[in-house]
Amino acid sequence: MRVSREKFAENREKILGVAGVLFREKGFESTGVAEIMKAAGLTHGGFYGHFQSKEDLALEVSRALIERVKVRWNEIIAGAPDAPLDALLNHYLSRCSVDDPGGSCVFASLVQEVSRSQGAVRSTFNDGLSALVDILSGIVPGDSAEKRRAKGFTTLSAMMGAVILARAVESRELSDNFLFTTRDALAPATD
DSSP: OOOOHHHHHHHHHHHHHHHHHHHHHHOSTTOOHHHHHHHHTOOGGGGGGTOSOHHHHHHHHHHHHHHHHHHHHHHHHHTOTTSHHHHHHHHHSSHHHHHOGGGSOHHHHHHHHHHTOOSHHHHHHHHHHHHHHHHHHTTSOOSSHHHHHHHHHHHHHHHHHHHHHHHHOSOHHHHHHHHHHHHHHHSOOOO
């Protein structure tokens, strides 16, 4: 029995959403197609009507999640015109980013796995990270475009590193220290 175009599109979005959460929670390699489809409430065989392979799904999910990060960051910045960097740091360097890998930043969740891969997913992450540096370069302090770009790289590295390290430790106190000392170090000085 064939499904309507609307139902097909709805199922595809469901697969993408479930895969996005599972990939961020468990990684690309540790998440199987059968698990994704079961979590989406669909049959395993139906997967191939939507995607040619798990790699194609990983690529599409990566693109969508990276776009979501860029949109969200721009929304946060636009919503805090007087202190955009502070707003972004408070959003990103939070317990939510640590405690909910399946619902938080795709980069902090998958960057280590992507670093061991090749191809379109890695290229997509490359472009996405570069876009985040561009966003940060527009809001970090610095008296030249070159200095702001350099600061964008160090800020992004510190933000993501803090979240990754905060996730890696058992101690809540140590985890919070990674987040909050990094936030304090990156926040613009106020007079």
